[in-house]
Amino acid sequence: MTPNVTQLQPVSQATDQLLQQAIAHHQSGRLQEAGVLYQTILQHQPSHPEANHNLGVIAIQAQQPAAGLPYFMAALDADPTCGQYWLNYIDALFQAGQQEDARAVLALARQQGLQGEEVDALAAHLNGNAPVAVQRDLAPWDGEESHPVSLAGPLPGNTPGHQEMDVIVALFGEGRYAEVATLAQRLTVHYPLHEFGWKILGVALKLLGRGQDALEPMRKAAMLLPTDVESHYNLGVTLQELGRMEEAEASYLRVLQIDPVYADAYLNLGVTLRTLGRLDEAEERLRQALQIRPDYAEAHGNLGTMLQERGCLDEAEASFRKALQLTPDHAVLHDNLGVTLYRLGRLEEAEGSFRQALRINPDNARTHNDLGVTLQELGRLDEADAHFQMALLINPDDARTHDNRGNLLCYLGRQNEAAASYRRALEITPDDAGMHANLGRCFRNLRHWKDAESHFRKSLEINPDDLETHNNLGLTLQDLGLLDKAEACFRDILQIKPNSVGVIGNLGLVLQSLGRLDEAEACFRQALQIKPEQASLYSNLLYFLLLSATMDVKSVFSEHARFGEQFESALSLDWPEHTHTRDPERCLQIGLVSPDFNNHAVATFIEPVLEHLSSYPQLSLHAYYNSVINDKVTHRLRGHFAHWYPVTGLSDAELAEKIRADGIDILIDLTGHTARNRLLTFARKPAPVQASWMGYPGTTGLKSMDYFLADRFFLPPGQFDGQFTERIVYLPAGAPFLPSKDAPPVNGLPALSNGYLTFGSFSRPNKLSPAVISLWAELLRALPDSRMLLGGMPEEGNYDALIKWFEMEGIGCERLIFHARCGMENYLNLHQQVDYCLDTFPYNGGTTTLHALWMGVPTLTLAGDTAAGRSGASILGHAGLESFIARDAADFLNKGLSWAGNLAALSDIRSGLRERFTKSAMGQPVLVATGVERALRMMWQRWCAGLPAESFEVPLQAVNSTVSEVDS
Known part of the structure; x- marks a missing residue:
């Protein structure tokens, strides 16, 4: 809409002449000349209503409506009865993009009696019900007042008394905000056009925690005080806290138009822009705050948070440390620094930051959670769980902590407890894709395949682009025997990520189960070609070759030997000098490494041996358990070991170092090239004597593996030496077997009936x-x-x-x-x-x-x-x-x-x-166990004597003699 230029009422002769000249220039389109004359009037009479109003009109005509707002407000302050001032002010607000303010001012003006056709037309336009705004022509000045719209009645008095305002200010200073709000509310009724009541009412309501109620008074205060920094800043803070970020941004920008060096506004604007995801702009605003106030701790802290989110961790650390120099007892800053250090992999320093945060604020659930995650990474699992539980004691409805504790319990093999934690997390945040995926993995560990499938699918409904969850769904479909669906799932992933070696290997396993052996072998070899340094991919190929018979015996052995050459050769240069006491008869520290100390076939064979070996005084058994499954079998097996170590979180090098530190004399592999093996630990030769047993029907291909335990029925002496890098030890039986106690009786031959x-x-x-x-x-x-x-x-x-x-x-x-x-x-x-x-x-x-x-x-x-x-x-x-x-x-x-x-x-x-x-x-498990004990002693005696590993058979006579002694 095009605003009218207001005609003046008779005033002093000099001002009258200047105003006539200004309006003449204005009506002739000479806006610059008119503006100069209006400003001259204001130098002498700053509250002159016509001059202020018409300068506002010039701003609109120059397409700078925001610049005209202070002039319109000054005109209204001087003469609130002029309907044209109201209309042009409302139109300027609308054109400046402040539609909510425009509607609020129109509503206020109508309450005070503003009416007429143009008012109705403007209201329709503001509400989006009219295609164009009301148009007005400029009228020539004729010395008469021109009010194209009218006010139905007189407005109340303009200004409250000083005594009224002083009382409210005193109550505010005493923190009696409820009384302040009551009195300020009365002021807004009696003096609706005066800013004091609205401004202090908004602040009081906000301090009472009534942010939504504070919003409207703050809007009116900002409207009535268009150049007041505090009013616009307070409005911005309230909008920000209410989550109305775009409106908050507009308020802060208005503050900075009025005061370009208002550091707090730059800070809050930066935080608002960060919330809106506009990180480049956010960083710029935060840095502007710091240019104005270099010692602004809150700005340094917020800049650190934003840099952390952008992955600029070194810069984030520097920002947090600067903030802490300025405010050393700020718990949140210590926590944020801890998170940054954690992501930088500096776990001990991260722990220190979290503990410092808890020293300042011991009841911060988030910090307990963060410390728990860090301690878990450091392998201090009991401490980690204690902090997760403390976090949940403080805040039992923190889904993220329930999820993190679930991860810890899953790692500890306490799958049922982990499932309960994940379920609780999902009760709180039912649409979290990651939590559904975690619960799916937990159910897969529990072998609850259908439940696992359900949660993986739910996760993918929420986040269909998560390829890891797609892969886990494929594995679960494979577990369920839905091989065609599993194949399709893996192929879908490879359409998006064609070089995912894990998925290619999984596809190979499905194709193998489908009998498409050529395609399966091609998958295993393709995965190796993409990532030849990944040992597990080579193990997959070797296991496949044993199953498929696609190659002759010599070629299969050569492939196994190449595994050793590729992965062991470099490691062998750093084999340690073993300094174990060479006493051939001393108590031996025996380590067994396996992921299958659970309801797995290997446990069926090893358990009856362990029952007897654990009672031999000259042996101390150590379990290195490489799985998160913790079932009834796990619990039973654990009782047979003097030492039990969950090692899934350790790298091969870390595990080798632990085995050396534990002083293991003989280390036994129970996995070979099957899933979750630790052959690269054995390739580092952490123990003086190493052997492979029962988990894999073939050689490991490692020179560091000294022996392979078998029996003469399994590997007839002299016939299979060329298929093993290890020397073969012949036991009375390769392993015993423990029949199920619940086995039904043997029935008659079915064919006879x-x-x-x-x-x-x-x-x-x-x-x-x-x-x-x-x-x-x-x-x-x-x-x-x-x-x-x-x-x-x-x-x-x-x-x-x-x-x-x-x-x-x-x-x-x-x-x-x-x-x-x-x-x-x-x-x-x-x-x-x-x-x-x-x-x-x-x-x-x-x-x-x-x-x-x-x-x-x-x-x-x-x-x-x-x-x-x-x-x-x-x-x-x-x-x-x-x-x-x-x-x-x-x-x-x-x-x-x-x-x-x-x-x-x-x-x-x-x-x-x-x-x-x-x-x-x-x-006869006791016979096998005794044979194993004799074999271990003979291996050790050879090492003590400085002799190399050599194939040998445990004399059955010696074993029977020992068994007889035990029985007697």
Whole structure:
């Protein structure tokens, strides 16, 4: 809208002439000349209403409406009855972008009687209901007052008395803000156009904690005092605290227009811009505050916070330290410095900062949480948990602390407690993607696959771009046996991040389980090509080669040896000089390293040995547990060790250093190249003697690994030396087996009542392949009435690939019986439906073969030419079942048909297998444990004598003699 120039009322002759000239220039468009004359009038009469008003009009015409606001306010102060002043002031506010203020002033003016068509038109425009504003032409000056709009009645008095204001000021000084608010409210009723009442009312309400109520009085104060810094600053602070950041920004900018060196306004503007995500501008404003006040501690602190968020950690540290020089007892600054030091990896210094913050403010939940996180990183886990719990005692509804404590409990293997912490965090913040992902990982550790899947999917609904959670979802789908979905999940990730070696490796494992071995091998090799320095990728390839038989024996060994050359050669240059006391008969410190001290097949073999070894006075057992799973089995195993160390948080180098510090004499690997191995710790040779046992059916490829523990059935002496970098130690049995106490009794041979033979397999799906199915199918084709039971299948999986492989061999799905993974009791009961099992190759079954033997079910195995293909031969050899060990595929078929035709003999074997087992070395844990103890002593004696490692066999006679002494 184009404002009118106000016509003047008669005043002094000189002023009258100047005003006439000014208006004439103004109406002729000579704005500069008019402005000079208006300013001349104001030099003599600063409150002259017409001159002030018309200078405001010039500002609007010059498209600088904000510059005109002080002049319009001065005009209204001088003559609040002039409707035109109100209209032009409101229009200037609108054009200056202060729409809320414009509406507020219009409402105030209407309360005082402002009315007319132009008022209604302006109101419609302000409310967005009119396309254009009211237009006005300039009228020539004729010496008469011109009020195109009117006020319906007289306004109340303009100014409250000094006594009224003094009383309120005194009460304010005494902190009696409620009384101040009451009296100030009355002033705003009686003197609505006077700034004092509105200004002090707004401040009082804010100090009473009523920020929302304070907002309107503060707006009116700022409107009535357009050049008052305090009013606009107070309004900005209130808007900022209410979260209305864009409006707060406008208020602070108005402050800086009035006072360009107002440091507090630069500070708050910087903080506001930071909240709005405009970090470059925020930094600039904070630095401007510091240019004005270099010793402004709060500005240094806020600049540090913003620099920390931008990742400029060194600069952030400098800012926090400068702030602390100025205010050394500021707890928040110490905490923020601690966070910066933590992110810089300077954990001990971070701890010091957090403790200093807590010295100043011991009840700060955030600082307790931050200190807990730092202590966890430092490995001081009990202290960390104490601070997490203290934080939650202070603030039980802090979701982040519940989440962090969940991470700690998960790390400690206390998965059920961790799940409870994550659940509590999600009760408080149900839409936090990271917390859902953490709970999903916890459920995966607990093997609650469906719950894990649910939370991973919920996390991805909230944050669909989190590739790590996509990967964890893929792993969970793989756990569930949903291999096609798992493959799709991993391939989706690789579309976005094609060089993610972990995902490529995971895809390889899925393809391997799907029987697409060429594609799987290509994945493992691709991952290695991208990141050849990552040892775990090489281990994945080596384990795959044992399973897939895509290479000959020599090539498989060469690949293992290359692993040692690549990863051990450089480390061997720094092997320590072991200074252990060379006493061949002293008590030995024995370390065992494994991620499988839980409900895992390895525990089935190691537990009965540990039960006996733990009682030997000349051995002290140390467990280095590389997993976060902490189940009932973990609890039992822990009781057999003199020392128990969770080591998932230690690097290979740190673990090696710890093992050296613990004075371990003989270090035993129970993992080989399987998941979560610590072979790069062994490659650093932290102990004088090192051995690999039971976790992996093959060589580690490391020269630092001195021995491999086996038995003569598993690795017939002289036949496998060329496949190991280690020397082979022959025990009475490679490992004992502890049958389940809940095993059902052995039943009669099912074929005798069924009239047909039922074969069985309980091997993991990734051991099944088209080649395995092809050999089994020959037997099924030869016995057309026979059936095949396949247990241990994924809970949610489909079996299309397996069915297809059988169908390609002429075996219909009606002859196949699938059973999903289940609990131990149901799993063992399934054996009552099976006459004998068929083994996988080139990687035989192990634990499944032993369970089957205990249930009276022998396994027909094809002995291989690698250690991975000898587990079946070893187990059956110990049980005296050599007639179930085939030399080749033809012998496998012949032996299978032979037993199918001799059900009476098969029935006799079934009924006597438990007795056979308990009489074998595998069924006598004390015999194996004693053999292990003798082997360890013989290894140690060789080292004490300065002799190199050499293959040897523990004399059975010596073992039996020792066992007899123990029994007596």
